[in-house]
Amino acid sequence: MENTSKKQTTATQVISPEQLLQHYQGHRKLTRKVIETFPENDFFNHSIGGMRPFSEITKELLAIAVPGLTEIVSGANGDFDENKDYGHTKAQFLEKWDRDTEEINKLWRQIPLERYQEHITLFGQYEGTVQSSILYFIDNEIHHRGQGFVYLRALDIEPPFFYNRD
């Protein structure tokens, strides 16, 4: 349970940093379920209309989350690399996903409330505020995961429920 002082802080926020973290991690749990739902081979090979397979989309999401938050925390710019090699099995991708879940929790707690409206440039080129950048990370994940839902349906596989974030 929250203590009274925390409740008072939350009451004056549209969404608190902790709530935004839970929101993000809830979406990441759903994306993890989508990765799990793909048959091993289809995760690496199935696509529609010349788009990327879901393994390549997952690489993009991994290239954004921890590297992006690391830049926000450190203020140092790095390169955006969506072609890193995480292995050739779903299990290896899921292991990296879970390590990043912990890393995101650690990084998040190093971003004080006062920084969310600060103007930043990520990966040397993407301008915004801390809040608009983080919302972009989340929106981009939802957008591409929606793509993954269609891939699964085209394979006659039922995707996880969109509202399930546990």
Next chain:
Amino acid sequence: MENTSKKQTTATQVISPEQLLQHYQGHRKLTRKVIETFPENDFFNHSIGGMRPFSEITKELLAIAVPGLTEIVSGANGDFDENKDYGHTKAQFLEKWDRDTEEINKLWRQIPLERYQEHITLFGQYEGTVQSSILYFIDNEIHHRGQGFVYLRALDIEPPFFYNRD
């Protein structure tokens, strides 16, 4: 330009109500572009893997935005109706979309900051806070629009840029 007192309010927020409105309307502008990009016939008939055509998805989005915000503002529960008839042309859907854009702006300004953490039940069944409900509206739109992007790619049509919200 914002005045100083508004800036001070914003500085203590992760995201202010006005910023969240602009975020939502930016996403709605992108969804509008997706509707515009569909060929007339495909908007009503094209789909993949037994999913709904984008016109039906649009009906769901219209059933959520203004009706949901109306419930948040009024506190009164109504029915969720994603099968309303908006006509049989893209132009009719776009006209409704634009009317709702104005309506959303009006409703939003009737939700004071203090209400975002309030617990509510929408459409008689969906429990959450005002903020989690509004984020769900936005996330659901991003999710289904991602589906629409795949429909367009499968038709060999380039979707609008995801980052374009103007």
